[in-house]
Amino acid sequence: MKITVQAWRQNHRNAEGRFESYSVDNVSEDMSFFEMLDMLNNQLILEGKDPISFDHDCREGICGTCGVMINGRAHGPLSGTTSCQLHMRSFKDGDVLIVEPWRAAAFPVIRDLVVDRKGFDRIMEAGGYVSVSTGGVPDANTLPVSKKNADLSFDAAACIGCGACVAACKNSSAMLFVGAKVSQYALLPQGQVERASRAKNMVKQMDTEGFGNCTNTSACEVECPKEISIVNIARLNREFVRASF
Amino acid sequence: MTWLIQFFQTSIGKKFLMAVTGIMLVFFLITHLAGNLMLFGGAEMFNNYVLSLRSIKPLIRIAEVVLVLIFICHIFSGIQVTLENRKAKPQPYRVSPGSSTSKFYSRTMAVSGSVIFIFLVFHLQTFWWSFQKKQGNDTGFYEIVVNSSVGYKNPAIALFYIIALLLLAIHLRHGFQSAFQTFGLGESRYKGAIEKVSVLFWLIIPLGFVSIPLYFGFIK
Numbered sequence: 001m002k003i004t005v006q007a008w009r010q011n012h013r014n015a016e017g018r019f020e021s022y023s024v025d026n027v028s029e030d031m032s033f034f035e036m037l038d039m040l041n042n043q044l045i046l047e048g049k050d051p052i053s054f055d056h057d058c059r060e061g062i063c064g065t066c067g068v069m070i071n072g073r074a075h076g077p078l079s080g081t082t083s084c085q086l087h088m089r090s091f092k093d094g095d096v097l098i099v100e101p102w103r104a105a106a107f108p109v110i111r112d113l114v115v116d117r118k119g120f121d122r123i124m125e126a127g128g129y130v131s132v133s134t135g136g137v138p139d140a141n142t143l144p145v146s147k148k149n150a151d152l153s154f155d156a157a158a159c160i161g162c163g164a165c166v167a168a169c170k171n172s173s174a175m176l177f178v179g180a181k182v183s184q185y186a187l188l189p190q191g192q193v194e195r196a197s198r199a200k201n202m203v204k205q206m207d208t209e210g211f212g213n214c215t216n217t218s219a220c221e222v223e224c225p226k227e228i229s230i231v232n233i234a235r236l237n238r239e240f241v242r243a244s245f
Numbered sequence: 246m247t248w249l250i251q252f253f254q255t256s257i258g259k260k261f262l263m264a265v266t267g268i269m270l271v272f273f274l275i276t277h278l279a280g281n282l283m284l285f286g287g288a289e290m291f292n293n294y295v296l297s298l299r300s301i302k303p304l305i306r307i308a309e310v311v312l313v314l315i316f317i318c319h320i321f322s323g324i325q326v327t328l329e330n331r332k333a334k335p336q337p338y339r340v341s342p343g344s345s346t347s348k349f350y351s352r353t354m355a356v357s358g359s360v361i362f363i364f365l366v367f368h369l370q371t372f373w374w375s376f377q378k379k380q381g382n383d384t385g386f387y388e389i390v391v392n393s394s395v396g397y398k399n400p401a402i403a404l405f406y407i408i409a410l411l412l413l414a415i416h417l418r419h420g421f422q423s424a425f426q427t428f429g430l431g432e433s434r435y436k437g438a439i440e441k442v443s444v445l446f447w448l449i450i451p452l453g454f455v456s457i458p459l460y461f462g463f464i465k
Contacts (some may be wrong), residue, residue: 213259240257
């Protein structure tokens with residue numbers, strides 16, 4: 001296939017960015033989207049140009065490092081899929097792919113398609129942990145957790161912190177991310193000790209970082225590669241009110 | 246009191262303020278519509294209804310002050326949230342996902358809300374203010390609403406009312422369910438019930454309001 005990539009190019013954080021158009025020939029439909037970008041970068045290096053910077057690590061859809069906007073969709077057109085797990089068979093010969101970095105004031109562009117997501121780390125530092133000793137792997141059923149709560153907590157824990165929720169939200173709100181993290185702990189016995197302070201501190205940090213306010217459009221839920229439900233935002237609201245009053 | 250102000254200054258607190266005031270305003274719509282439907286009963290019925298409200302004027306005044314306070318909270322919180330959200334997304338994407346990730350009515354709350362606000366100012370300035378100017382047993386309320394230059398007999402006015410009320414329906418289509426999501430009930434076992442009840446508020450009540458300018462402006 002022949003693919004045209006229109007990618008956002010920006011040399012550094014404070015530089016002016018612009019779109020540049022590149023043509024990539026002989027793209028196999030079995031290639032991943034990133035393998036196609038690798039091919040384009042090889043081409044750019046051979047031409048003596050700067051390759052396009054983009055974040056990636058595991059390329060298995062589990063680390064949360066990657067994430068770009070492809071034709072206006074976070075992680076591309078497929079649902080429940082990270083950018084690295086997207087394959088070129090999702091596109092057709094002659095397609096134009098407009099590739100942009102996550103856009104949010106709280107996620108400044110560092111270079112090309114790479115954004116600074118340290119805001120998420122600082123939210124996690126504010127409360128995304130348990131400080132009770134959990135010990136080694138416990139014997140089964142020594143600490144009873146209902147099947148329902150175990151499942152709900154596991155669903156929330158599937159969040160890989162890629163930032164697609166922030167990128168997809170018209171308000172750049174981080175509520176789905178914070179909702180998932182708060183829910184994951186609030187549903188388990190180990191998370192109870194810091195349940196109230198966690199909800200308050202993580203929300204406070206989220207607001208400090210300059211993420212927007214949630215207006216319940218649910219775009220985050222649609223674009224989340226781990227299909228985290230907005231039920232976690234509803235739970236975050238309840239947890240926060242419970243902690244505040 | 247400080248803790249309450251602090252709560253309402255957080256992102257979740259602001260959501261709650263929008264949701265609580267929004268739901269209160271929606272309940273006001275029920276009483277407002279009930280009164281308005283008296284127009285269909287003719288001039289005498291409507292005028293007597295307005296006079297009966299006048300007999301409990303102190304109560305009405307209190308209700309009006311409360312209503313204004315709720316409106317102010319809802320509008321100011323809406324403006325604050327909109328401005329902050331624009332700041333949080335300083336650069337838009339070159340390609341918009343459009344309706345593939347969210348419903349248009351959920352993305353346009355600030356626009357629909359702004360038009361409803363302009364409508365509200367006009368509505369109060371014409372009907373409410375004209376009603377206030379009437380003294381004693383002067384009963385020309387029906388005449389103002391139906392036959393005056395600012396009333397429904399003027400097709401431009403009737404059309405403006407219909408457009409604003411349809412925007413109200415679009416505003417409530419998202420607003421009603423969104424409020425319950427904010428309360429933490431959106432995805433709960435009450436979801437089905439909330440969806441059913443929401444039809445009353447976003448569809449039936451606005452259509453009830455629309456029926457009045459439609460009938461007096463274009464049918465009667």
